[in-house]
Amino acid sequence: MESRKTIRKWFWVWSFEEEETWLNEMAMKGWLLDGVEWCTYHFVACEPGEYSVRLEMHPYDEAYLSFMKETGAEYVGRMVMWIYFRKKTSDGPFDLFSDIDSRIAHLNKIGKMLTVIGGANLLIGIANSISPTHIGWVNILLATLLMYGLGRIHGKKEALEKERLLHE
Secondary structure, eight states: OOOOEEEEEEOOGGGHHHHHHHHHHHHHHEEEEEEEEEEEEEEEOOOSSSSEEEEEEEOOOOOOOOOOHTOOOOEEEEETTTTEEEGGGGGOOSSSSSSHHHHHHHHHHHHHHHHHHHHHHHHHHHHHHHHHTTTTTHHHHHHHHHHHHHHHHHHHHHHHHHHHHHOO
């Protein structure tokens, strides 16, 4: 039986929940995330359902990694600003966000990143569109895509804020 596999797969930054679901489905099938690279996921064979996987946008922080290790979570790796953890399911529920406010704060981090990169691409696109090369449309297209993602993140945030109101 094959004990390692690599899968190349693309997820948009605003689809991080789908990425996490996919990684946990792989773990349920007996394939545990063991490493990440740009759009590349490395897996090792495991007992089906033995682990759960979580990911979060978080800057590199040794203290945070140490804290997560103390909770029983294993650091798997990082891809740009995304950090990946796994934890044995026998250790109990594994959630990186303890409440609605921490989920909203996470969405705010993602939204700020999309705003900065999208805004920069919009400005570059406008500046390039008046140059003789007329390649600004690429940046404008990318800015449009990132603003779409920002809208998706905003929608998720609004849903959580409504949920928070119901629980107050």
